[in-house]
Amino acid sequence: MSDLDSLQSQILTAVAAAADEAALDAVRVAALGKKGSLSAELATLGKLPPEERKSRGAAINQVKDAVTAALSERREVLAAAALDARLARETLDVTLPLREAPTDAGRIHPLSQVMDELTAIFADMGFAIAEGPDIETDDYNFTRLNFPEGHPAREMHDTFFFNPKEDGSRLLLRTHTSPVQVRTMLTQKPPIRVICPGRTYRKDSDQTHTPMFHQVEGLVIDKGSHLGHLKWILAEFCKAFFEVDNVNMRFRPSFFPFTEPSLEVDIQCRRARDEIRFGEGEDWLEILGCGMVHPNVLRACDLDPDVYQGFAWGMGIDRIAMLKYGMPDLRQLFEGDARWLTHYGFKPLDIPTLAGGLSS
Numbered sequence: 001m002s003d004l005d006s007l008q009s010q011i012l013t014a015v016a017a018a019a020d021e022a023a024l025d026a027v028r029v030a031a032l033g034k035k036g037s038l039s040a041e042l043a044t045l046g047k048l049p050p051e052e053r054k055s056r057g058a059a060i061n062q063v064k065d066a067v068t069a070a071l072s073e074r075r076e077v078l079a080a081a082a083l084d085a086r087l088a089r090e091t092l093d094v095t096l097p098l099r100e101a102p103t104d105a106g107r108i109h110p111l112s113q114v115m116d117e118l119t120a121i122f123a124d125m126g127f128a129i130a131e132g133p134d135i136e137t138d139d140y141n142f143t144r145l146n147f148p149e150g151h152p153a154r155e156m157h158d159t160f161f162f163n164p165k166e167d168g169s170r171l172l173l174r175t176h177t178s179p180v181q182v183r184t185m186l187t188q189k190p191p192i193r194v195i196c197p198g199r200t201y202r203k204d205s206d207q208t209h210t211p212m213f214h215q216v217e218g219l220v221i222d223k224g225s226h227l228g229h230l231k232w233i234l235a236e237f238c239k240a241f242f243e244v245d246n247v248n249m250r251f252r253p254s255f256f257p258f259t260e261p262s263l264e265v266d267i268q269c270r271r272a273r274d275e276i277r278f279g280e281g282e283d284w285l286e287i288l289g290c291g292m293v294h295p296n297v298l299r300a301c302d303l304d305p306d307v308y309q310g311f312a313w314g315m316g317i318d319r320i321a322m323l324k325y326g327m328p329d330l331r332q333l334f335e336g337d338a339r340w341l342t343h344y345g346f347k348p349l350d351i352p353t354l355a356g357g358l359s360s
């Protein structure tokens with residue numbers, strides 16, 4: 001066997017033995033690279049006499065062709081094997097159960113859900129949202145709402161006061177959402193149609209009272225507003241909120257310093273063990289206070305009561321949320337118990353809309 005034959009068979013053996021593309025490339029470099037064994041043979045040609053050079057050159061090139069062909073054939077085999085291995089490794093088992101998405105694990109608090117429901121209903125009737133701070137002035141919380149200084153109605157509210165300032169004035173935690181009415185009338189021109197949902201505070205704590213609770217205030221101010229409009233709005237709201245075709249409402253005379261006349265509204269219901277039905281039954285549930293805005297309040301908010309009238313209402317959000325979703329204990333709404341929230345909470349993507357359904 002000539003030296004070239006044995007070189008060729010040595011290289012071809014190495015090609016056949018290369019287990020992967022990297023090893024094959026190393027074989028290629030060892031044979032055909034600058035310092036490779038075949039390149040070294042070609043380099044010897046220059047020293048040969050011309051008659052030998054031609055046949056030797058042709059013989060070396062034959063070996064080179066054979067090696068190149070073997071390399072490319074082996075490369076194809078190895079590449080196909082590598083692809084097969086990768087496809088096998090990367091198969092997906094589509095029968096595996098899905099991992100729970102974060103949106104399935106989290107819950108929206110029922111109060112947040114109810115606030116979104118209220119917002120959707122009133123927005124549909126053309127109301128905007130107005131907001132005010134939890135820390136209020138005595139002036140906005142009481143005085144401009146026609147609570148005279150020293151009037152017993154101020155005490156009814158069991159207010160959390162801050163320490164008095166040097167001038168004697170005291171800030172307080174708002175006892176109702178009605179000061180947002182004042183802020184709205186002072187900054188917006190009628191016609192006004194707003195609702196003001198938010199936190200309110202009173203020194204009160206028992207089974208049906210918590211020191212912090214939620215109200216939603218409604219305010220309409222225009223030139224021809226009257227109690228008929230108020231009744232219609234409240235009836236439409238109750239039907240939409242409790243998701244029933246019919247609600248019977250009862251308006252009782254009441255007293256609030258900031259409205260005249262003042263009314264309290266009850267809705268008719270029937271309580272059956274753990275269920276409550278509206279629009280039928282013998283029970284009446286008080287759900288809100290309302291009335292025509294007192295002329296003194298309009299004046300205190302720079303509106304002329306001979307030109308503008310309006311009505312307002314205030315409703316406890318916690319209470320209507322408990323009624324609608326059958327939550328028996330007010331205090332649990334604020335305990336932050338994850339088990340309670342998992343039971344009564346809503347999926348984050350269950351966004352209430354009138355078109356899509358409020359609670360479905």
Ligand code: DAH
Nearest residue numbers: 176259289290291312313314
């Ligand atoms: N602010 C009252 C309360 O906290 C509720 C209320 C009653 C608000 C009558 C009103 C209203 O706007 O007109 O008890």
